[in-house]
Amino acid sequence: MTRVNLALLILIACVASLPLFGGAYALRVGTIACMYAIFALSWNIVGGFAGYPSFATAAFFGFGAYATAILLNKGVPLSVAVIGSLVMCFLLAAALGTVLLRLRGHYFAIASLSLVEVFRELVNNATDLTGGGMGLNIPLASGSGILADATFFFYAMWGLMLITAVVVMIVSASKLGFGLNCIRQNETASNMVGLNSTLYKSAAFGLSACFVGAAGGIYAAWVHYIDPSDVFDILYSVKPIVMALMGGLGSPLGVFCGAFVYLGLEEVVWRNYIQIHSGVLGVLIIMLLLFLPHGLISLRSGMFRRKAKHV
Amino acid sequence: MLAVQVLINALVLGCLYACIAIGFSLVWGVLNVINLIHGSFIVLGAYLAWGAYQWLGISPWYALVIAAPLFFAFGYLLQRLLLNRVISAPVLVTLTLTFGLDLILNNAMIYYFKADYRKLTLSPPTGSISLFDVVVPVDRLIATASALALTGLLYLLLRRSKVGRAIVAVRLDRDAAVLMGVDVKSIYAIAFGLGAALAGCAGVLMALIFPISPLTSSAYLGKAFVVCVLGGLGSVSGALAGGLLLALVEGIGSTLIGPAHATTLSFVLLIIFLVVRPQGLLGRKGFE
Amino acid sequence: MSEIRHEILHLSNVSRHFSGLQALRDVTISVNKGEVLGLIGPNGAGKTTLVNTICGVTPASSGVVTFDGKDITRVKTYQAARLGLSRTFQIVQPFAEFTALDNVAAAALFSQPGESLRSAREEARAHLAFVGLDAQASQSAATLTLAMRKRLELAKALAMKPKLLFLDEVNAGLNSAEVERATKLIHQLAAGGITIVMIEHLMKVVLNVCTRIAVLHNGQLIADGQPRDVIKNPAVVDAYLGQQYAQRNAARG
Numbered sequence: 001m002t003r004v005n006l007a008l009l010i011l012i013a014c015v016a017s018l019p020l021f022g023g024a025y026a027l028r029v030g031t032i033a034c035m036y037a038i039f040a041l042s043w044n045i046v047g048g049f050a051g052y053p054s055f056a057t058a059a060f061f062g063f064g065a066y067a068t069a070i071l072l073n074k075g076v077p078l079s080v081a082v083i084g085s086l087v088m089c090f091l092l093a094a095a096l097g098t099v100l101l102r103l104r105g106h107y108f109a110i111a112s113l114s115l116v117e118v119f120r121e122l123v124n125n126a127t128d129l130t131g132g133g134m135g136l137n138i139p140l141a142s143g144s145g146i147l148a149d150a151t152f153f154f155y156a157m158w159g160l161m162l163i164t165a166v167v168v169m170i171v172s173a174s175k176l177g178f179g180l181n182c183i184r185q186n187e188t189a190s191n192m193v194g195l196n197s198t199l200y201k202s203a204a205f206g207l208s209a210c211f212v213g214a215a216g217g218i219y220a221a222w223v224h225y226i227d228p229s230d231v232f233d234i235l236y237s238v239k240p241i242v243m244a245l246m247g248g249l250g251s252p253l254g255v256f257c258g259a260f261v262y263l264g265l266e267e268v269v270w271r272n273y274i275q276i277h278s279g280v281l282g283v284l285i286i287m288l289l290l291f292l293p294h295g296l297i298s299l300r301s302g303m304f305r306r307k308a309k310h311v
Numbered sequence: 312m313l314a315v316q317v318l319i320n321a322l323v324l325g326c327l328y329a330c331i332a333i334g335f336s337l338v339w340g341v342l343n344v345i346n347l348i349h350g351s352f353i354v355l356g357a358y359l360a361w362g363a364y365q366w367l368g369i370s371p372w373y374a375l376v377i378a379a380p381l382f383f384a385f386g387y388l389l390q391r392l393l394l395n396r397v398i399s400a401p402v403l404v405t406l407t408l409t410f411g412l413d414l415i416l417n418n419a420m421i422y423y424f425k426a427d428y429r430k431l432t433l434s435p436p437t438g439s440i441s442l443f444d445v446v447v448p449v450d451r452l453i454a455t456a457s458a459l460a461l462t463g464l465l466y467l468l469l470r471r472s473k474v475g476r477a478i479v480a481v482r483l484d485r486d487a488a489v490l491m492g493v494d495v496k497s498i499y500a501i502a503f504g505l506g507a508a509l510a511g512c513a514g515v516l517m518a519l520i521f522p523i524s525p526l527t528s529s530a531y532l533g534k535a536f537v538v539c540v541l542g543g544l545g546s547v548s549g550a551l552a553g554g555l556l557l558a559l560v561e562g563i564g565s566t567l568i569g570p571a572h573a574t575t576l577s578f579v580l581l582i583i584f585l586v587v588r589p590q591g592l593l594g595r596k597g598f599e
Numbered sequence: 600m601s602e603i604r605h606e607i608l609h610l611s612n613v614s615r616h617f618s619g620l621q622a623l624r625d626v627t628i629s630v631n632k633g634e635v636l637g638l639i640g641p642n643g644a645g646k647t648t649l650v651n652t653i654c655g656v657t658p659a660s661s662g663v664v665t666f667d668g669k670d671i672t673r674v675k676t677y678q679a680a681r682l683g684l685s686r687t688f689q690i691v692q693p694f695a696e697f698t699a700l701d702n703v704a705a706a707a708l709f710s711q712p713g714e715s716l717r718s719a720r721e722e723a724r725a726h727l728a729f730v731g732l733d734a735q736a737s738q739s740a741a742t743l744t745l746a747m748r749k750r751l752e753l754a755k756a757l758a759m760k761p762k763l764l765f766l767d768e769v770n771a772g773l774n775s776a777e778v779e780r781a782t783k784l785i786h787q788l789a790a791g792g793i794t795i796v797m798i799e800h801l802m803k804v805v806l807n808v809c810t811r812i813a814v815l816h817n818g819q820l821i822a823d824g825q826p827r828d829v830i831k832n833p834a835v836v837d838a839y840l841g842q843q844y845a846q847r848n849a850a851r852g
Contacts, residue, residue, distance in 0.1 A: 047403070053401075053402055053403040053406065055406075099586055100582075100585075100586075102586065103585055103586070103589065105402045106339075106343070106345055106402050106406075107540075107585055107589050109345070109402055109403075109406055110345070110536060110540065110581070110585065111581075111582055111585045111586075114536075114578045114581050114582055114585075115582075117533065117574070117575075117578045118575060118578045118579060118582070121572070121574055121575035121578070122575060124571075125571060125572060125575065175708065175715075175716060178705070178708070178716060179709065181694075181696075181697075182694055182697075182705050182709075185694040185695055185696050185697065186692055186693070186694050186695070188656075188692055189688075189692040189693070189694060190705075190709075191675075191676040191677045191680070192654070192676060192677075192680055192686065192688075192692070193677075193680060193705055193706040193708075193709050193710055193755065193759060194677050194680035194681045194706075194709040194710035194711075194759065195677055195705075195709040196675075196677045197677070234529070238407065238410055241403065241407055242407065245403075245404075245407065275422060276418055276422060277418075278414045278417070278418045279414060279415045279418030279419060279422075281411070281414055282410075282411040282412060282413070282414030282415035282418065283411070283415060284411075285407060285408065285410065285411030285414070286393070286408060286411045286412065286415075289397060289400075289404055289407060289408050289411070290393075290396060290397070293400070293404065
């Protein structure tokens with residue numbers, strides 16, 4: 001257990017105490033924060049570890065949301081539906097990954113971005129199954145009052161975040177993580193030393209999608225109504241990248257902090273500048289990229305022994 | 312005859328698509344930057360045409376002439392002052408940066424113009440004509456002709472002028488161009504400015520045909536993407552080839568499986584090409 | 600043939616073309632176990648292409664490649680690596696952010712089944728010591744000099760426990776002291792029983808180390824045999840060695 005991983009687990013534990021301090025609003029923000037952390041941690045596997053800039057997060061978030069919603073509508077219990085979405089997303093992403101991850105750089109980015117469009121359109125058109133453009137209503141999962149409902153979903157999202165973080169830590173220390181690191185630095189050399197890069201990349205893509213999909217499922221159950229342009233929103237693909245860039249590419253602790261800092265900023269901006277909030281986000285992105293290209297973690301490089309970028 | 316109608320529609324639309332994409336293709340091919348603001352540039356150009364016609368009575372043809380230098384300057388400055396700082400950064404950074412810029416521009420447009428759809432209706436209306444038993448609206452026809460003229464102009468610029476040839480040199484081999492004494496930084500800014508100018512002009516033309524709203528910017532961007540991947544980067548012929556192919560596939564697809572699927576079809580085609588032939592129909596391998 | 604030779608690699612009419620350019624033309628050649636084969640020829644002759652084709656980096660357009668009895672014409676790069684084919688790159692390909700140790704450990708880890716990161720790192724130390732880089736084990740690859748990076752490349756190739764090792768211009772960019780050192784290492788490797796194919800321009804090294812020479816010109820094999828005979832071959836002199844070299848050699852007897 002490295003110091004960094006310990007720090008991450010402690011932070012996660014702290015977040016768990018949120019319901020003690022806040023009411024409905026805090027719970028709502030906390031749930032979204034956990035969701036964002038899941039996005040950032042997941043994206044980091046394929047974008048930070050492997051070095052493939054994926055814009056597909058929204059595609060699997062939406063897929064997971066719809067998969068869960070459809071299963072819930074058929075009477076399947078929530079936990080089963082969410083796990084089902086997780087597995088489906090993993091398999092789908094791994095399969096698509098074998099094809100898409102043959103592309104590099106810009107081409108991969110576009111292909112992953114197009115996935116979002118294609119998935120959205122497919123869902124839009126499969127009206128019988130998904131309700132198409134009119135959206136899908138989801139039956140209420142638990143009962144007993146708004147606060148209890150909100151608390152339940154907060155812990156559901158928090159629990160998923162914990163699982164995601166633990167998986168990311170395990171991957172980081174494993175042969176898979178080491179291999180992805182090799183791939184990021186020099187894919188040709190990786191193949192030359194016997195690493196099956198297609199397999200590793202697929203696994204990375206699958207892992208980057210499965211928790212996002214599960215988060216989509218929890219989200220769907222939480223908000224009770226989803227429609228294609230709501231869940232297949234490109235912003236869900238871009239925000240994790242901004243969070244990761246903010247926190248420090250490659251570092252799980254960094255992207256986790258990036259997610260929470262980002263959400264804090266987003267909430268402040270939303271509450272005060274709602275009409276221009278996306279513009280402000282844009283300004284934030286530009287400032288970040290120009291002045292803090294290695295993320296927040298590069299500011300705290302004194303804290304950790306190893307080189308700041310890839311912990 | 313249905314087939315001829317589909318074909319003529321595809322030809323007309325294809326040229327328009329090419330016009331939308333050519334600026335984007337130039338920037339991607341020369342600077343290796345995917346300019347996510349492109350769609351918003353187009354919409355801004357459309358607003359320029361609309362506003363000029365609505366309030367100043369300036370016909371869109373003159374708006375073209377006004378738009379070009381304005382957008383060129385805008386693009387040139389944007390590249391020189393901002394984008395140039397991250398020009399050698401990884402794909403992720405440039406993509407996210409232009410995404411951020413697009414958020415700002417798009418938000419600004421929604422704020423000032425509101426998201427409602429507007430239409431530029433010429434008075435007197437131009438009607439439509441019959442071409443080989445096929446009905447084509449005149450405004451679309453004129454827009455197509457103008458689109459072709461614009462792409463033709465760019466072609467001549469790239470072939471005949473010194474600046475144009477320098478741009479092509481940088482696209483083909485940046486390092487060799489540097490050795491030849493080309494001021495690459497300046498070329499980057501010029502190319503980006505050109506891309507912006509072309510987008511603005513494309514917007515003016517689009518205003519004649521399609522409704523105008525900031526919400527359409529991602530649709531234009533999406534089209535530009537697909538055209539570039541299908542046709543190949545950085546060349547006029549590539550944009551034309553890609554545009555025509557896209558329009559044809561959409562047209563045939565719409566007829567066979569319904570117009571709602573046209574966008575899906577275009578993105579599926581995009582993915583197929585990315586996997587099978589990433590350099591597009593006419594492109595050269597190696598541009599990532 | 601008086602000796603019993605064990606053929607480890609065989610190419611049969613291997614050709615490779617890239618959209619219009621014929622890089623390899625009907626190359627048929629065998630490499631025997633324990634040999635040190637020198638692959639020489641002018642630039643653009645197809646030497647690196649040949650290595651790439653054998654190792655699965657670019658597939659052959661036609662022909663058959665057999666390694667250790669197996670047909671490897673269509674194998675992927677990583678599979679060739681696991682089968683025992685290892686190579687260095689002309690333009691070195693390190694994992695720039697990794698330490699020298701981790702660079703070599705990566706090679707050991709992924710080419711051998713059942714390795715763990717810890718055992719791979721232990722093995723890596725031994726390989727680094729062999730090439731004389733043990734002092735640089737914790738340095739990042741990006742900070743090493745070119746000569747060190749070339750040795751690192753060699754250490755990586757060795758960590759894969761290859762049956763056949765391709766050395767692609769290991770001496771390019773090295774000064775004479777470094778070349779001597781590299782040549783000594785190659786002698787040691789050959790003595791240890793690894794079959795080596797080396798692409799090399801320095802004839803001094805080739806004649807010093809190689810047991811056999813093959814010459815490529817315009818994608819075709821124009822000579823293949825004992826070093827002494829090959830360098831006198833008029834076609835080889837014409838295509839590559841040059842009259843001056845031939846005369847100097849003849850004078851030496």
